[in-house]
Amino acid sequence: MRHILITGVSSGIGYACVEYFIAQGCHVFGSVRKAEDATRLSDIFGVNYTPLLFDVTDSVAILQAAAKVKAELGEGQNLFGLVVNAGIQIPGPILYLTREEMRYQFDVNVFGALEVIQNFVPLLRETAQNKPGRIVHVGSTSAAITLPFTSFYSAAKSAMHSFCDTLRRELMIYGIDVVDIYVGPVNNELVVKVAPYKERYKDTDYYPAITMRLEGALKKNIPKGLLSEAVAAAIYRSLTTPKPKHRFALNKDWLNTWFIPTMLPHRLLDWVIAKKWKMRPEDFEKR
Amino acid sequence: MKYIVVTGASSGIGFETVRYLLEKGYYVFGSVRTAADATKLAARFPLNFTPLVFDLTDEPAMIASVEQVTAILGDHNLSGLVNNAGIVVPGPMLHLSKEKMRHQFEVNTFGPLVLCQLYFPLLRSKDVHPPGRIVNVSSLAAEIALPFMGPYSASKRALSNLAHALRREYYPYGIQVIDIQPGRVKTGIVDTLASNAAPFSDTDFEAGMTRYLDSAQYLRDRGLSPEAIAATIYRALNDARPQLLYVKPYRYFSRWKIPANLPARMLDRILAKRMRLLPEFLKNKNTP
Numbered sequence: 001m002r003h004i005l006i007t008g009v010s011s012g013i014g015y016a017c018v019e020y021f022i023a024q025g026c027h028v029f030g031s032v033r034k035a036e037d038a039t040r041l042s043d044i045f046g047v048n049y050t051p052l053l054f055d056v057t058d059s060v061a062i063l064q065a066a067a068k069v070k071a072e073l074g075e076g077q078n079l080f081g082l083v084v085n086a087g088i089q090i091p092g093p094i095l096y097l098t099r100e101e102m103r104y105q106f107d108v109n110v111f112g113a114l115e116v117i118q119n120f121v122p123l124l125r126e127t128a129q130n131k132p133g134r135i136v137h138v139g140s141t142s143a144a145i146t147l148p149f150t151s152f153y154s155a156a157k158s159a160m161h162s163f164c165d166t167l168r169r170e171l172m173i174y175g176i177d178v179v180d181i182y183v184g185p186v187n188n189e190l191v192v193k194v195a196p197y198k199e200r201y202k203d204t205d206y207y208p209a210i211t212m213r214l215e216g217a218l219k220k221n222i223p224k225g226l227l228s229e230a231v232a233a234a235i236y237r238s239l240t241t242p243k244p245k246h247r248f249a250l251n252k253d254w255l256n257t258w259f260i261p262t263m264l265p266h267r268l269l270d271w272v273i274a275k276k277w278k279m280r281p282e283d284f285e286k287r
Numbered sequence: 288m289k290y291i292v293v294t295g296a297s298s299g300i301g302f303e304t305v306r307y308l309l310e311k312g313y314y315v316f317g318s319v320r321t322a323a324d325a326t327k328l329a330a331r332f333p334l335n336f337t338p339l340v341f342d343l344t345d346e347p348a349m350i351a352s353v354e355q356v357t358a359i360l361g362d363h364n365l366s367g368l369v370n371n372a373g374i375v376v377p378g379p380m381l382h383l384s385k386e387k388m389r390h391q392f393e394v395n396t397f398g399p400l401v402l403c404q405l406y407f408p409l410l411r412s413k414d415v416h417p418p419g420r421i422v423n424v425s426s427l428a429a430e431i432a433l434p435f436m437g438p439y440s441a442s443k444r445a446l447s448n449l450a451h452a453l454r455r456e457y458y459p460y461g462i463q464v465i466d467i468q469p470g471r472v473k474t475g476i477v478d479t480l481a482s483n484a485a486p487f488s489d490t491d492f493e494a495g496m497t498r499y500l501d502s503a504q505y506l507r508d509r510g511l512s513p514e515a516i517a518a519t520i521y522r523a524l525n526d527a528r529p530q531l532l533y534v535k536p537y538r539y540f541s542r543w544k545i546p547a548n549l550p551a552r553m554l555d556r557i558l559a560k561r562m563r564l565l566p567e568f569l570k571n572k573n574t575p
Contacts, residue, residue, distance in 0.1 A: 059385065093456055094400070094403070094404065094449075094452060094453060094456055095404055095407060095456070099346065099397055099400075099401050102397050102400060103389075103397065106389075106392060106397075107389075110392075110441070111385050111388060111389060114380065114385075114388065115385055117380075117381075118380070118381050118382075121381055143448070146448055146451035146452045146455070147452075147455070148452065148455045148456045149456075150452075151449060151452030151453070151456070154448055154449075154451075154452060155396070155445040155446075155448045155449050155452070156445070158444050158445055158447075158448040159392075159396075159441040159442070159444055159445040159448075160441070161444065162429065162432045162437075162440045162441035162443075162444040162445075163380070163432075163437055163441045165432035165440075165551075166380055166432045166433070166434060166436070166437035166440060166441070167380055167437070168555060169432075169433075169434045169555050169558050169559055169562070169564060170379055170380055170381070170434050170435070170437070170492070170495075170564060171381075172555065172556075172559045172564045172565060172566070173491055173492070173495075173559075173563075173564045173565065173566060173568060173569050174491075174566070174569070175566050205459070206456075246551050246552060246555075247551070266451070266531055267531065270454060270455055270458055273455055273458075274455070274458050274459065279455075279456075279458060279459045280458075280459060281458075281459050281460070281461055283459060284459035284460065
């Protein structure tokens, strides 16, 4: 029996992973923040799912969860995989965001993720029967394509890009591999959840640009985005294939959401963005 | 007269940048952390120099520095903000505490970002003066993450990434954001490593950390001169059409082109071998 641990399974990619991995015959430990989510998921998935109740910013709760997983695995069993998925996004123009918000973005997406890795690496290590497990980080194409108003999220994801490189090299000593998947736009409710944020910037120069960017996302990128199931399948492949790629981009609209923005020279992309979202100097002078 | 703010001016790249810019006829504000350093610098640079005292984790002091600069600027604007101050928190990822890692980011990433916010009003164009520029001193480590330098590399990668976001969001205001990635520079930054690394002596990474400290010691007197980076910063502030990224490797091929272009898995093996990170170096094979 393969045991896989996933963080942030109440919805989105995490939820799809639980569903997919159980269908492949695995046993899944999945972390959620609310007790009602734990019962809801247990009711849906039954014995093959073990809920873990922790917030990735809560060191003590992670420690307790690690002890619980260790006890449940028993002697000689290890984790087949650790999927670092839980994350948040704090959108907005840099000028009007605070240091506390930046800190919170990093506490969840970076330091929380690292603390989960630190606590579960002992359970991923090789045992008498099993090979060492693998870590998959659910990254984002935002780490390579930095757009206005999602800067903190991009910065956190590129910090994790670097941490994945370091971890991959340092954990070679235990034979634990680390895969970083750059996930492109996903067709789920995440953007809908954060959409009301724009009202906070009503009185700033950036308001029209933010509105345009959100409308574009809701009308175009999201409906054309990846399905969570497809991401789950790619994560499972990275966990099971003998020689996984250490990093790859996963996109549905490959041309528009990956190839063009990463291939254009930066200055040209600056200009395209400014023109598209009316952020040229002459647009701002009018306001 | 043009006015520039340089952070981390007490030593290394910051100190040389202050000296270089003063020579070129700028008025320079240099930030240091202690009042003693401020007096020392003020004595060393009697003309056209004002020391600012703040730590990048201390927001009230940073805000106070803006007021101090505003008072001296008069009807000028600020021609440049050079985010240079930084620290290194070394160690194996598995054994570094959250507090240490957060401190690395507070100084190298969050602090510079807050300065970009606080100094934004001063950098905007004013009357005949064109908008100022932001120059962030990142590191080649942002591109090539080395073992036992995890938090440093990631904090610099986040800073380099923020430069793209800042450049695009400040674009309508005409404020350019320029990223500089130096390789190894001869500064005192390695002197703090050994004492920071001591707590990891009884982990599986002991042999690797020893190797790492040896190589840091070897590099102590090698590397680019801080003046070379000061000259690059000057170019970034002055060129009519500056590049958005200036890469200054210590050794063009061996420390930049080759590692950056090798297949990642191959570089992994080379680094792991050198840093004693291959499975055969594991002494205690039993899982805890």
